[in-house]
Amino acid sequence: MNILVVGGGGREHAICMSVSKSKKADKIYCAPGNAGIASVAECVPIGAMEFDKLVDFAKNNSIDFCIVGMDDPLVGGLVDLMEEAGIRTFGPKKNAAILEGSKAFAKDLMKKYNIPTAAYENFDSYDEAIEYIKKSKFPIVLKADGLALGKGVLICNTVDEAIEGAREIMLDKKFGESGNRMVVEEFMTGREVSVLSFVDGKTIRIMTSAQDHKRAGDGDTGLNTGGMGTFSPSPFYTDEVDDYCKKYIYQATVDAMRSENREFKGIIFFGLMITENGPRVLEYNARFGDPEAQVVLPRMKNDILEVMEACVDGKLDDITLEFEDNAAVCVVLASDGYPVAYEKGKIIKGFEAFDNKSDYFCFHAGTKFDDDGNIVTNGGRVLGITAKGDTLKEARTNAYRATEWIDFDNKYMRHDIGKAIDEA
Ligand SMILES: Nc1ncnc2c1ncn2[C@@H]1O[C@H](COP(=O)(O)OP(=O)(O)O)[C@@H](O)[C@H]1O
Ligand SMILES: [Mg+2]
Numbered sequence: 001m002n003i004l005v006v007g008g009g010g011r012e013h014a015i016c017m018s019v020s021k022s023k024k025a026d027k028i029y030c031a032p033g034n035a036g037i038a039s040v041a042e043c044v045p046i047g048a049m050e051f052d053k054l055v056d057f058a059k060n061n062s063i064d065f066c067i068v069g070m071d072d073p074l075v076g077g078l079v080d081l082m083e084e085a086g087i088r089t090f091g092p093k094k095n096a097a098i099l100e101g102s103k104a105f106a107k108d109l110m111k112k113y114n115i116p117t118a119a120y121e122n123f124d125s126y127d128e129a130i131e132y133i134k135k136s137k138f139p140i141v142l143k144a145d146g147l148a149l150g151k152g153v154l155i156c157n158t159v160d161e162a163i164e165g166a167r168e169i170m171l172d173k174k175f176g177e178s179g180n181r182m183v184v185e186e187f188m189t190g191r192e193v194s195v196l197s198f199v200d201g202k203t204i205r206i207m208t209s210a211q212d213h214k215r216a217g218d219g220d221t222g223l224n225t226g227g228m229g230t231f232s233p234s235p236f237y238t239d240e241v242d243d244y245c246k247k248y249i250y251q252a253t254v255d256a257m258r259s260e261n262r263e264f265k266g267i268i269f270f271g272l273m274i275t276e277n278g279p280r281v282l283e284y285n286a287r288f289g290d291p292e293a294q295v296v297l298p299r300m301k302n303d304i305l306e307v308m309e310a311c312v313d314g315k316l317d318d319i320t321l322e323f324e325d326n327a328a329v330c331v332v333l334a335s336d337g338y339p340v341a342y343e344k345g346k347i348i349k350g351f352e353a354f355d356n357k358s359d360y361f362c363f364h365a366g367t368k369f370d371d372d373g374n375i376v377t378n379g380g381r382v383l384g385i386t387a388k389g390d391t392l393k394e395a396r397t398n399a400y401r402a403t404e405w406i407d408f409d410n411k412y413m414r415h416d417i418g419k420a421i422d423e424a
Pocket of ligand 2: 271
């Protein structure tokens, strides 16, 4: 099959690498891709939101199967357009991607179908939100309804902070149209775990668990980022937690979407918080996490295209997912100053150290070729250095060792990715 992957970050590099190992893959394209993806796929200079161009490209290049990796094109309806053009495509249609695209929708769905989540109210009106906030217990959580690059959630400790936050979201429109509605939610405490799954509309297959690190600085300080590192599996995802989620969360979510005539096919990412009262859903995403994909996919034994085709065809029932009995850690190498301001165009050296090492991966996020053919930094998150190990601790040691193989000006990373493992 000829494959088109849509996206250009570390997640899409991990997807392209898995696809390149499939016996079903012939030609692999990635739009727009990046300098690392270019080693496993042909990069096509079309942006992930240029829907007409992507559909034309797929038709003109005999694409048999398209994989949409990113949230924006999914929520915008790229899967619908591809399928209308006769291209089989992996990912939820627009009416199902709303599970990620609207937090208010997701909360109402969970309430209606008794899926455990934090208590909340949705607001279209700033004045009504303020009235509610004034009567609330603190801390309280404010969430812009729509996509906000992982920045639309504010945890507020006082009434004044919450009023200021509501103003930013709903009046100043700091996150654009995403702030037309706002969720006001009860604050919960507990460990966070991410669980990825494949879904074919009715059947769900759970992948291995993972945990990410969102804040920029060591010790979970500093601003929120797209993610500074991950580990998999999570030692906090116990059998007891798994049983609970299987009983009350995973299949219940898939069934709820079907009942609403929003059949979900693709990846559901469950953002869970393990509270004193049991696991609660923090949020859903409609695609692989980034950098969760970079620790989960290298451990998956299945042929990824077989699994993805089964999702599209409604035949996931026939598939058993298998993961290696080991662990993986990903440490993100970023540009110093991320997520605020940072320089680009720095030459990156050391890639050859990863050659012929099957347990080490250098996933590219923000990289490109300069005019002289050098690979240079081209974003805040530059590379995701992943290593496997027999245990989480070994994987962590290996990943940090491999971060030293790479060199570029302004290289920045967290030094405590996977530190939580020591508390398990
Ligand atoms: N109800 C809540 N209680 C405590 N922390 C929360 C709550 N909701 C979200 N958070 C924190 O905010 C982060 C981001 O929220 P999330 O709903 O995952 O949105 P997004 O990933 O789109 O920014 C979570 O990973 C969690 O750390
Ligand atoms: Mg999240």
